[in-house]
Amino acid sequence: MLEGQPSGSRKVQPVSVRAIVLTGFGINCDNETQSALKRAGAAADRIHLNDIIDDVSRLDAYHIFAVPGGFSFGDDIASGKILANRLRYKLGDALRKWIDDGKLMIAICNGFQVLVKMGILPLFDGEFARVTTLTHNDSGRFENRWIHLKTDPATRCVWLKGVEGLPLPVRHGEGKFVPQNDEVLRRLQAGGQVVLRYVKPDGSPAAGAFPWNPNGAIDDIAGICDPEGRILGLMPHPEAFVDRTNHPAWTRAGLPDEGAGLQIFRNAVEFARTNLV
Amino acid sequence: MPHRIEVGMKAGLHDPAGDATRQRLAEDLGIRVDDVHVLDVYTINARLDDDELERVRTELFTDPIIHDSTANASLAAGYDYVIEVGFRPGVTDNVGKSAAEGIADTLGRSLAPGEAVYKSTLYAIKGGVSAQDCERIARDALANELIERWVVKSRDDMKSLDGTSLLDLPLVTQQSSPEVHRIDLELPDGQLVQLSRDRMFALELHEMKAIQAHFRDPAVRAARTRAGLSAEPTDIELEILAQTWSEHCKHKIFNALIEYTDETGATRVIDSLFKTYVKAATDDVAKRVDWLVSVFHDNAGLIRFDDDHNFALKCETHNSPSALDPYGGAITGIVGVNRDILGAGMGCRCILNTDVFCFASPWFDGEVPPRLFHPRRVLRGVHRGVKDGGNQSGIPNVNGAIVFHERFLGKPLVFCGTGGIIPRTVAGKPSHEKGARPGDLIVMCGGRIGKDGIHGATFSSEELHEGSPATAVQIGDPITQKKMADFLLEARDLGLYTCITDNGAGGLSSSVGEMARTPGGADIHLEKAPLKYAGLAPWEIFLSEAQERMTVSVPPDKLDAFLALSRRRAVESTVLGEFNQSGKLQCFYNGELICSLDMAFLHDGVPKMKLQAVWQAPAREPELLVRDNDVMADLKAVLAMPNVCSKESFVRMYDHEVLAQSVLKQFQGPLHDGPGDAGVIRPVPGSDRGIAISCGICPKYSDLDTYWMMACAADEAVRNLIAIGAELGLIAGLDNFCWPDPVQSEKTPDGAYKLAQLVRCCEALYDACTAYDIPLISGKDSMKNDYKIGEHKISIPPTVLFTAAAIIRDVTRVVSMDVKKPGDAVYVLGETRNELGGSEYLAMKGQSGGQVPTVDFERARKLYGALSSAIRSGLVASCHDCSDGGLGAALAESALGGSLGMHVDLSGLGVDSNTVALFSESQSRFVVTVESAQTAAFESLFAGLPVRRIGEVRADAAFRVTGRDGLDASMPIDELRTAWKSPMQW
Known part of the structure; x- marks a missing residue:
């Protein structure tokens, strides 16, 4: 049993949507990711990677898989790399099945790095393949700052329904999105897989300019999804903006009580309730 | 190959x-x-x-x-x-x-x-x-x-080398044989002192003689003979005594008997500074606050956060290791204090870090003495260490400071703090109660043991000298520690252990020695300890300060479950021995008894130090003649001073939002660049209760008078909290003393004065804490912050970091420091006096002397009460503490933080010089802005208190100051912003 989990299911009302939040080996945003999913209406459990490897059938009970942020294996060799290899070798088939079942995934920050490095994203033609990466910020440093995001208005990503744009924090040293070549970039763009871009506060393109684009990401890309729109990977942290008071300037303007990041989790829970339960 | x-x-x-x-x-x-x-x-x-x-x-x-x-x-x-x-x-x-x-x-x-x-x-x-x-x-x-x-x-x-390794493989070859040596203590005094120095015991002659006497005791001899031990102590026994009795672990100076002579020649005896001032202050305040849970005896102090949770707080220094290896010293500093929190009560989850560093100027252009690094290199390395340690552990950095003074060239100060949270009840028991029981197994979890960090406790109890050992340095491994912490919190909730403590200074010797006090003894088998490489002597295994290790006591019936969970979480856990009631700490190596020390002698045998302290009030320097020159040029120059200018580029590299609980961050306002006064977090999802953290540190006043240095540091920490909306009565404090050696000796001819400085500092600490109702819940002292190689000696200015934590009843009521909108009234709260001594203004002008700022605790207390009410009532739009750089810096920061202009008039502040008005660093002051419709209600709360309305917030983005002698100067906010932000953008 992990800390913070209910010690028994005493809930009277059955909760139908269930989310699994991966933890272990230096993942460190698991508590707040679990908390955001719970607030969005899911029953969310933090489960250690070794417990999943020991019994992959436990995935069957869940609808949403979250790979949270953190410093898995200390970012050694390259961020997300060692965890990506471990997932690929130990859970590759199980994740393949997860995706084929049409279930949802979100991969945030270090989780996004893991998914691109094991080739789950962008999932061209449904295949696992490494065709994009996330590498060192142009600044050469880890930075924590708030940025502005704009969603592709035509997106079919289930996580981003009705989310036009929002401010979120980034907290990474290796968040520069780089596609293998121009063809990969064009395919991502044409397929509607570039779902989140860094923009200036007025909504105009960041066009690579620091600090609006905090890492030098190609085409200002902050997040991508698979062709079906069920797997979202992004560098910024939606789980870190669920309350008004998370915003750095909340003491000034009249922000709504709920942080804008929560809608992303609500969308997934809503989709799962309608389509997966 | x-x-x-x-x-x-x-x-x-x-x-x-x-x-x-x-x-x-x-x-x-x-x-x-x-x-x-x-x-x-x-x-x-x-x-x-x-x-x-x-x-x-x-x-x-x-x-x-x-x-x-x-x-x-x-x-x-x-x-x-x-x-x-x-x-x-x-x-x-x-x-x-x-x-x-x-x-x-x-x-x-x-x-x-x-x-x-x-x-x-x-x-x-x-x-x-x-x-x-x-x-x-x-x-x-x-x-x-x-x-x-x-x-x-x-x-x-x-x-010619294509593709082959350039460096030899870093293989550890056996350096010492795993043997145990007897050490003869039947030596003349001079040789005893030499033995202490040669073996890095850091023990004084009278302490060596106390050990000598113990081993001469016929009863001890008889017991040793019966146990099959030599009459002479073994190396491991002396090493354990030296570590347990070190200044670092026993705080001998703070517990000494001190004969104090004041400036009138009157003499009195102080029996323990700790008991007389630190503990006495807490005991007094404890009569008036009801939220203390556990203070002074655990790895960290614990207070009640809400009905269901306790909050733990601790701050440590890692100065000596950081001097030798800035990166390694700092990263082990931060992950080390994290373990203190993990070892507090039954084990707290770390939820915040703080960092305060003291360095010489990064622009130092003199010659760097032997074995020291240039301050810029120290700054970079220390910052990178704290950054990696905190970020990789997933613990947000919420508050800190970087302070510069030329004498920190001799030793940098690296203060690392951590806060943690724990349910008040864990596995059905109060979570702050713990204790190993006879029969419980000694289990070490986490990393393996190597030669790294051997003699850290004794090394930090000496000045930095030519022979300071390289093995005292360690590198942290945050991920091994993170895995261990995750595992131990799971084991805690399942009730799998009875006691937990960290392996810090002194390693197993300290953790097992301390835990054995409750049951009354322990047997440990050192050959069972997992090693990084072969070749460690038994004493090295026991004393190693290799990182990422906790020691727990596991009841025999829980052992299988504990070890099984440990394996599933990929954490190494090893049974090393058993707690018992033997009254002895006994170590075995391959079955042979190599150490048997009486618990009573080990923990209570250290002789009390007797020290002399003589206070001489520093000579009063002539009154300064301050001329009003170009106040805007002066303001820009003060904003660019190292102690004032923005440290944003350093803070941005810390993850300060992981755990998604932050409410007030280090930088605030529309551009997220205004410097906040205190960090505020909301640690329990769904609850509006919060914790605010701040710090105060003023070494620049030490040479003038350490009483006021301490008073100002405590006041600064408190007013930083009051500024965001905290209340007196809900604030706890931590004291971290860093002193140059205050023991009179040949190498410290001014020891009696330095000790008197310490006495005065403790008096101020007591006065501040009892006046503001702040219990000290934990603290630490580092008493040998000197550098001496050859004739070159540098002693740091006496320094106290005062860390303060407040329980915030409703985080949605806190205020930030940035001004909010044009037309809001600008107020100065508190008295402005001619107190330029130690100020940034004088430092900028290259002058010393002047009147040190003083604190009137009783008046300040009333002001703070009124301000807390005003903030709670929603009458305050912005509030900013006034400290380094005086009112000028505070006003400019408030304006640029809000990206709005301001017009203020200095003539009503009651001082006869515009320069004094802008740059005096009088304490207990704030800059507050209030919406114009609220000014009457606001002012009504401050009847009889020093509150002056001096201007208003403007839309024109200009900072305009008017005052005496026709002063009318103005400058664009962005120009001030650039002056403040540009010096340390690296």
């Missing part, structure tokens, strides 16, 4: 690591090179066939999108020199360790025993350098000789 894999960015892609290195060489060493390309090198000392080598190269080490790589061939091209930097044998190599795990996943098999991966870094440098330059670059910028080795090769050299 080992395999070598080199990995670098593909040609044509941006190499941020290379660019950063090139820039650093120019900034720090003044060496300009055309290009630096950084390559990661993995030396795999393992049997791999060609296919396996190719698989790990492509699948594990190379990112096909951005990397080029080679196996057993050189990758660098087009350079003039390469410098390869790798660890010395035995130094923790985190990347190498992770890489070995990655290889195991990739190949589906683990590496064989003795096989390993070693990480090194290759810098390929082009243009503008000689081989000698490269040696200097390696020594002064890229490597630390204590822990790293390097080679420099020219392009010609490399041709």
Whole structure:
């Protein structure tokens, strides 16, 4: 049993949507990711990677898989790399099945790095393949700052329904999105897989300019999804903006009580309730 | 032969690591090179066939999108020199360790025993350098000789070496045999002192003689004979005594009997500064607050946060290790204090970090004395260590400071603090109660033991000298610790252990020695301890301060469950022995008894020190004549002072939002660049209750009077909290003393004065805490912050970091420091007096002397009460503490934080000089803005208190100051912003 989990299911009302939040080996945003999913209406459990490897059938009970942020294996060799290899070798088939079942995934920050490095994203033609990466910020440093995001208005990503744009924090040293070549970039763009871009506060393109684009990401890309729109990977942290008071300037303007990041989790829970339960 | 894999960015892609290195060489060493390309090198000392080598190269080490790589061939091209930097044998190599795990996943098999991966870094440098330059670059910028080795090769050299390792494998060869030696104490006094020095015991003669007397005691001798031990103590016994009795662990100076003579010649005796001032203050305040849970005796103080949770707070220093290895010293400082929190009560979850550093100026241009680093290098290394330690552990940094003073050249101060939270009830029991029971097993969890960090406790109890040991330095491994912490919190909730403590200074000797006090004894079998490499003597195993280890006591019926969970969480846990009621701490090695120490003598046998303290009030310097010159030019210059200017670029590199609980961050306002006064978090999801953290530190006043240094530091920490909306009565404090050696001796001829400074400082601490109702819940002292090599001696200015934590009843009521909208009224709260002594203004003008700021605690208390009410009532739009740089800096920061203009008039402040009005650093003051419709209600709360309305917030983005003698000056806010932000943007 992990800390913070209910010690028994005493809930009277059955909760139908269930989310699994991966933890272990230096993942460190698991508590707040679990908390955001719970607030969005899911029953969310933090489960250690070794417990999943020991019994992959436990995935069957869940609808949403979250790979949270953190410093898995200390970012050694390259961020997300060692965890990506471990997932690929130990859970590759199980994740393949997860995706084929049409279930949802979100991969945030270090989780996004893991998914691109094991080739789950962008999932061209449904295949696992490494065709994009996330590498060192142009600044050469880890930075924590708030940025502005704009969603592709035509997106079919289930996580981003009705989310036009929002401010979120980034907290990474290796968040520069780089596609293998121009063809990969064009395919991502044409397929509607570039779902989140860094923009200036007025909504105009960041066009690579620091600090609006905090890492030098190609085409200002902050997040991508698979062709079906069920797997979202992004560098910024939606789980870190669920309350008004998370915003750095909340003491000034009249922000709504709920942080804008929560809608992303609500969308997934809503989709799962309608389509997966 | 080992395999070598080199990995670098593909040609044509941006190499941020290379660019950063090139820039650093120019900034720090003044060496300009055309290009630096950084390559990661993995030396795999393992049997791999060609296919396996190719698989790990492509699948594990190379990112096909951005990397080029080679196996057993050189990758660098087009350079003039390469410098390869790798660890010395035995130094923790985190990347190498992770890489070995990655290889195991990739190949589906683990590496064989003795096989390993070693990480090194290759810098390929082009243009503008000689081989000698490269040696200097390696020594002064890229490597630390204590822990790293390097080679420099020219392009010609490399041709003959293609693909083979440049550095020897960092294999640990056996350096000491696992033997136990007897040490004869029947020596004359001089030789006893020499023995203490030679073996790094750091014990004084009277302490050596107390040990000598103990081993002469016929009863002790008889018991030793019965147990089969020699009459002489063994090396491990003396090492344990030296560690347990060290200044670091026993706080001998704070517990000494002090004869104090004041400036009138009157003398009194103080029996323990700790009891007389620190504990007495807490005991007094404890009568008026009801939320203290556990103070002074655990690894950290615990207070009640809400009905269901306790909050733990602790701050430690890691000065001596940071002087020798800034990065390693700092990272072990932060992950070390994290373990204090993990070891507080039954184990708290870490939820916040703080960091306060003291350095000499990064622009120091004198000669750096032997064994010291340039302050800029120290700053960079310390910052990087705290950054990596905190970020990788997933603990947000919420508050801190960087303070500069020339005498921190001799020793940097690195204060690392951590807060944690724990349910009040864990596994059905109160979570702050713990204790090993006879029969419980001694279990060590986490990392393995090496020679790293041996003698850390005794080393930090001495000045930094020529023989200061390199083994005192360690490198942290935050991920091993994170895995261990996650595992132990699970085990805690399942009730699998009865007591927990960390392995910090003194290692197992300290953790087992301390835990054994409750049951009354312990037996430990040192050959069972997991080692990083063979060849450690038993005393080294027991004393090693190797990182990432906790010791727990596990009841026999819970052992299987504990070890099974440990395995599932990939954490190493080892049973080393058993707690008992024998009254002795006994160590065995391969079945042979090698140590048997009476618990009573070990913990209570240290003789009390008797010290002299003589106070002389510093000579009053002549009154300063302050002329009003160009106040805007002066304001810009003060804003650019190292102690005032923005530290945003350092703070941005800390993760300050992980755990998603932050409410007030370090930087505030529309552009997120206004400097906040205190960090505020909301640790329990769904609850509006919060915790605010602040600090106060004023070494610049120490030479004037340490009483006021301490008073100002405590006041600063408190008013930082009051400024965001905290209330007196809900604030707890931590005191961290860093002093130069205050013991009168040949090497410290002014010890009696330095001790008197300490006495006065403690008096102020007591006065502040009892006036403001602040219990001190934990604290620490570091008493040997001197540098002495040859005739060169540098003693730091006496320094106290006062960390304060407040329980915030409703976080949605807190205020930030940025002004909010045009038309809001600007107020100054508190008295402005001519107190320029120690000020940033005088430092900027190169002057010393002047009147040190003083604090009237009773008046301040009333003001703080009124301000808390005003904020709680929603009457305050913004509030900012007034400290370094005076009112001028506080007003400018408030305006630029809100990106709005301001017009203020100084003539009503009651001082006869505009310069004094702007730059005096009088304490207990705030800059507050209030919406115009609320001013009457606001003012009504402050009847009879010093509150002056001095201007208003303006939309025109100009900072305009009017005052006496026709002063009317103005400057665009952005110009002030640039002056404040530009000095340390690196």
